[in-house]
Amino acid sequence: MRIIAAKDYNDMSRKAANIISAQVILKPDCVLGLATGSSPIGTYKQLIEWYKKGDLDFSQVKTANLDEYRGLPKSNDQSYDYFMKDNFFNHININFDNLHIPDGEEPDAEKACADYDRIVAELGGVDLQLLGMGHNGHIGFNEPSDVFAKGTNCVDLQESTIEANKRFFASIDEVPRQAYTMGIGTIMSAKKILVVVSGKDKAPIVKKAFFGPITPRVPASILQLHPDVTVIADADALSECEL
Numbered sequence: 001m002r003i004i005a006a007k008d009y010n011d012m013s014r015k016a017a018n019i020i021s022a023q024v025i026l027k028p029d030c031v032l033g034l035a036t037g038s039s040p041i042g043t044y045k046q047l048i049e050w051y052k053k054g055d056l057d058f059s060q061v062k063t064a065n066l067d068e069y070r071g072l073p074k075s076n077d078q079s080y081d082y083f084m085k086d087n088f089f090n091h092i093n094i095n096f097d098n099l100h101i102p103d104g105e106e107p108d109a110e111k112a113c114a115d116y117d118r119i120v121a122e123l124g125g126v127d128l129q130l131l132g133m134g135h136n137g138h139i140g141f142n143e144p145s146d147v148f149a150k151g152t153n154c155v156d157l158q159e160s161t162i163e164a165n166k167r168f169f170a171s172i173d174e175v176p177r178q179a180y181t182m183g184i185g186t187i188m189s190a191k192k193i194l195v196v197v198s199g200k201d202k203a204p205i206v207k208k209a210f211f212g213p214i215t216p217r218v219p220a221s222i223l224q225l226h227p228d229v230t231v232i233a234d235a236d237a238l239s240e241c242e243l
């Protein structure tokens with residue numbers, strides 16, 4: 001695991017965008033695993049800027065997103081489908097047929113999860129997986145648990161996650177209670193993983209996840225076992241670690 005110290009959120013975002021750009025330049029038809037949340041927004045902004053300058057071509061890139069709220073229509077501005085279009089896909093020359101996100105509108109959880117596992121398998125796996133991390137160490141929406149989930153699964157969101165995400169909804173009652181998420185097994189099978197993390201509020205979990213014991217109680221801790229993980233964290237997020 002490489003831990004790269006960034007000065008601040010913008011520096012973290014530029015460094016992460018550089019790594020994604022290199023992936024797209026080296027393999028124009030790569031499969032990017034993408035994430036939502038506030039952590040990767042700056043990375044997407046930077047990639048859009050470089051695309052607009054003519055430095056990047058996404059026309060052959062395929063994507064697979066980590067997760068989606070169960071039961072939220074795609075048209076809802078808090079769905080991850082909407083988020084990805086709004087923050088990234090609508091601004092680059094990506095082919096919309098090549099975009100994949102778990103189907104939050106599919107009420108049959110077993111079907112939604114099996115379909116998504118099949119889609120990711122058909123893509124031939126993920127070349128570069130971008131990840132943020134929740135305050136409890138969740139990746140995608142894989143919440144702390146007794147086991148590491150292998151494939152796509154339907155999760156009950158923890159109170160702390162609902163609390164953290166309520167800022168995006170009109171009220172806490174509107175935050176969905178469940179989500180479909182790519183499993184830890186699938187995340188771990190990505191060829192490369194890039195984690196972006198920033199802010200003082202993430203400092204305790206950064207220490208636990210990347211320097212503590214590997215346990216499903218801190219889902220991101222399993223990344224310590226992956227052969228090619230780069231964590232880009234800003235000074236605040238690293239403030240409790242001795243590097």
Ligand SMILES: N[C@@H]1[C@@H](O)[C@H](O)[C@@H](COP(=O)(O)O)O[C@@H]1O
Binds near residue numbers: 040131132161
């Ligand atoms: N499902 C997403 C995760 O993929 C994301 O990593 C996490 C952290 O979000 P933020 O980057 O806003 O702290 O939030 C959500 O719960």
